[in-house]
Amino acid sequence: GESVGLHLPTLSVQEGDNSIINCAYSNSASDYFIWYKQESGKGPQFIIDIRSNMDKRQGQRVTVLLNKTVKHLSLQIAATQPGDSAVYFCAENIPNAGGTSYGKLTFGQGTILTVHP
Amino acid sequence: NAGVTQTPKFQVLKTGQSMTLQCAQDMNHNSMYWYRQDPGMGLRLIYYSASEGTTDKGEVPNGYNVSRLNKREFSLRLESAAPSQTSVYFCASRTHPVGNQPQHFGDGTRLSIL
Numbered sequence: 645g646e647s648v649g650l651h652l653p654t655l656s657v658q659e660g661d662n663s664i665i666n667c668a669y670s671n672s673a674s675d676y677f678i679w680y681k682q683e684s685g686k687g688p689q690f691i692i693d694i695r696s697n698m699d700k701r702q703g704q705r706v707t708v709l710l711n712k713t714v715k716h717l718s719l720q721i722a723a724t725q726p727g728d729s730a731v732y733f734c735a736e737n738i739p740n741a742g743g744t745s746y747g748k749l750t751f752g753q754g755t756i757l758t759v760h761p
Numbered sequence: 762n763a764g765v766t767q768t769p770k771f772q773v774l775k776t777g778q779s780m781t782l783q784c785a786q787d788m789n790h791n792s793m794y795w796y797r798q799d800p801g802m803g804l805r806l807i808y809y810s811a812s813e814g815t816t817d818k819g820e821v822p823n824g825y826n827v828s829r830l831n832k833r834e835f836s837l838r839l840e841s842a843a844p845s846q847t848s849v850y851f852c853a854s855r856t857h858p859v860g861n862q863p864q865h866f867g868d869g870t871r872l873s874i875l
Contacts, residue, residue, distance in 0.1 A: 748806055751805070
């Protein structure tokens with residue numbers, strides 16, 4: 645999960661294993677969540693998203709689970725590959741008081757995923 | 762297909778100098794965003810433009826100004842750079858002004874202020 649300060653959580657896995665990256669989000673009013681992958685020297689790359697009216701969403705090799713009761717989000721990567729090594733960020737969208745979403749995302753601090761061949 | 766293009770990629774400034782970071786997108790997106798990323802941290806929103814002709818403050822707007830020049834371009838200006846503004850700056854865009862959809866990011870401008 646996310647931590648406070650400059651020391652990012654890390655996850656090391658072997659190639660072919662499944663990976664689970666966790667994120668605790670901050671605001672119970674958040675209505676939309678996104679997972680991004682960031683490789684060294686690059687901008688964040690969209691992986692998968694989920695709306696707050698869903699519990700689970702699947703993509704290609706990735707699944708996002710949302711538990712609103714405990715404000716927890718997870719990203720599952722199946723059959724992890726060395727190319728999956730990166731920093732993974734969760735982001736939450738908090739709508740304004742009127743319920744309108746303008747894309748004002750709040751990002752978690754990230755988790756470093758290292759995949760060993 | 763360029764997506765979101767940021768210039769320059771790297772810049773070193775002295776304290777007190779001014780600088781404009783440029784961002785352009787070719788996806789016909791309505792909304793554009795500026796974030797900063799500090800070591801070991803997630804991105805923080807500086808300013809955004811939900812649609813052409815509008816701009817609004819994000820989480821950390823102090824020391825910055827923005828201009829939505831047209832639908833494609835959104836610039837970020839540091840009027841008097843301070844060492845605390847040393848960071849990596851990312852621009853992003855998305856399709857619609859309102860609602861929920863992902864943002865697409867450029868590869869950043871790495872800015873050092875001495």
